[in-house]
Amino acid sequence: MASFFGSKHAAPAPGDRVRPLHFFEDSLLVQGNNMAVSLVFNEVLDPEKLRQALESLVKRPGWERLGGRLKTNASGKIEWHIPVNFTAERPAITFVYVNHGVPAASHPAASKIPKPSTKPAVVGDPDNLADIAWEPGYKPNGIKDYLNTDRPVLGLRVNSFDDKTIVTLQWQHVTFDALGMQYVVESWCAMLWGKVSDILTPLSPDSDPFDVLAQGTRPASEQHVLADRQVGLGGMLRWGLGYGVDMFVRAKENRIVCVPESYWRPQLEKALEELRAEAVANGEDVAKVFLTENDVLTAWILQSTVRQMAPNPERLVAASIAMSLRKAFEGDLIPFAARQPYVGNAFGWANVLVRAGDVVSKPLSWLACQIRSAINQQGTRAQHEAYYSMVRSSGIGLPIVVFGDGGMAQVGFSNWSKAGLFDLDFAPARKDLRNNNQPCRPSYVQENHGPVKPVDGFFILGKDSQSNYWTSAYKVKGSWDKFQEQLDKAFKT
Template sequence: MFGRSVAPSKIPTDIVIPFRFFDDTPLWKAFILYSMFVFDDVLDAENLRDSLEKLARHDGWNKLGARLRKDNQGNLEYHVPTEFTEERRPLTYSHITHDMSASDHPIASKIPNPSSSPAVVCDPDDFRELFRPEGGPISLEDYLNRDIPQLGLHIVSFTDKTLVVIYWPHTLMDALGKKALMNAWILMLQGRGDEIIPPQGGDGDPLADLGKSPTEAHKLANQRLSMFGLAHYGMNNVLDLFRTQEHRMVCVPGSFVESLRNEAIGELTANGTEDPFLSEGDVLCAWWTRLAVSHLPHATQKTVVLNNAYSLRKSLETDLLPKGAPYVSNAIGFINVLLPVQYIFEKPLSYIAAATRNAIKELGSRSQVEAFSALWRESSGKIPPFFGDGSMHMITYSNWSKAKLFETDFSAAVIKSCQEGGRSGLPTYIQNNQFGLVLPNGFPIIGKDNDGNFWLSGYMNKGLWGRIEEQLAKA
């Protein structure tokens, strides 16, 4: 279905919009994302489709239905139909109905419930037959070689559950961009379309000047990997790209995280820190880091780099991205913490968590964001800057808790609720799957569900997840 290598003819009447600088990068072009929301309700699929299509036709939101093309220089650009029609719809849509409960379906019956203690609960890739429609795109070429919109909606209906899947190329938006999309979709679903605010920037690029006027050096500039260092790192890790990667989902009860947080703050207070603050994400990542590197020799000085993806929106709200309108695009930076393996195991959990919190304070300032973006702009091939050394072990975190995806309120589309406790229309499980680049040791934190449980997933070399499961069983 996606075998053609020749791009479809350009439509002369399409509105052509150039890509924004920080969307057209090798990193984002490598990912096609599928996000599956599970509702313990029967939802009106046509209502969901109709409201999302209306959003794509709404003022400022038509880029959702854009087709991807390349200009004569090979740069990506959006081609937006002047009018969406039956032949050129604003989104790709598919709907499958099963006349049975999810518990009677061989695959859907494996959708996990929360665990009472930290546990590996499933392999999210086991649900591929459910979340990916037949012929669903798995690479940027699939978008370039067909006349399909960026946004896709796939719904799977059971008699007691509804799976709502949206999929898109990462070049379209990041996690908070997705949150803005979901918020606007909910308003349209509720008949409140007049309250929807157009995204920032219109057809322009609000971040066109980001990174062009640094006033200070990046604080980790002297630890930046050179091209030689990157090549060294690549050689050391190239086998990972060919090893079998195993994907798992982990549930961590909120009470467990809160206990870790209280303990860590107590340690900092005992060590003389005044009014210490650690977020739940700080301690969750610190705890998970120990598990994720537990296969390494504990006494080694080998560098572990915690590569934390974070949204630039708050840092840029004073000038480039003022509050009041969503930014549906990519506004992501990376905050790095460099620690020797030995410290991770010998020092208390509070040390790792505080190192992350301090890095966020130091490297998340407006001037440091400018400095980081300047390094990104000057890099060869638009690759974001990396810090550390060629023999480092890198773990990448992307915490989506601020996107509050579990608060997605589709109650306006509920036909029959099968939930208990008056939570009709809220998702009970969410997972994210990616096609294209599979990033070993990359862990998205999906967020906190409505019972306070945290969910995180990721890929690791074959065998490592089994070791983690053994440790969790002993905890």
């Protein structure tokens, strides 16, 4: 393992560009997790073409930060050390290629790659592929694995089988969030296709565009809509003893769920139909009724999770939905993405507070509407500024504010659909050129992360070519069977 991570006390290389961490990077929330996203292709791909395309991207002007190293300075502060030139001795990315030389079905881990289902179902455990996504036996330890080494923050691992290829992108979370990942994988794909002119130059990392949120140099213009629902110190202690024990002490299990189009689309259509009927009854404009596929999917996951918990109907349920700040601050703190994307971390949250009894008894359309309203209300520039004003005054040292009460049930969501992972076309990397007039897209996508693993923190990974949605999460051990029971009941009705 030492050779994988490099020397524990590697000295800074002369000439490296040294930059401090940005506001969203200087937090245990991102530093606590190393990420690995695995893309499964039902074809044999050329690992060298994949490596060359990604390395060439990182070497482009403006993209070098993805090849940066993380080191602590004499004051104990973590900072970026970005090589001016990448060499064979100091590569732009880490790269590992493993050729297993057998069909995937003959491999103990690859044979467990989940398959789509015809009804909503728990279909597999992403941790079965952990030794493929990471080096075998590796247990992620957060940013410590990168500190004071000469390991780039971005890595590529390719596992080949006779009939499949598993392509894994690895990174320390300080590097980028889900939308930042979108810019990376899309540009990687463009490089693979030779469409260099399509690749935009990211915003320079030399200064932190969101420093105003950290420092409060631009005061909030309004109060946050949930300001009166912030959890106080006593509530935080009570909540921490509950949710914190679940996250850090109790045994957990990772699972992935497939939601086929034949199930989710009728749910969306029914929800829209109910909301339109309600608008008519209230004399409101039917044209303003709006829900996304992900609103309904998030509501459905939340409802299934709360039903699995079987809580007291009066118990508060808090759903935290991660949002990118990019759209709200484009043309203000950051340029428009169509000109210069921001490849980093920039996140906020929409928080939905509802009674458990309402979640399980009211129609899915009602819950989806609560989610859409929270995203619309709390996703504005002014509300994000109000939120981070509360972060500054909270004193907890994390870029989060907890709303609700100390006894609430917490469910989190990170939606990666916009990253378009299932839409990537790696056709130029296929070895068998007989099908070269056909796209080469992932048949399956999963993520692995660690060591911080929040209970009921759902990743919505996107929609595959058959319009199946995929979502994964950790739950307290023994909970997934109860969750499947709820799915079966919902499917019957």
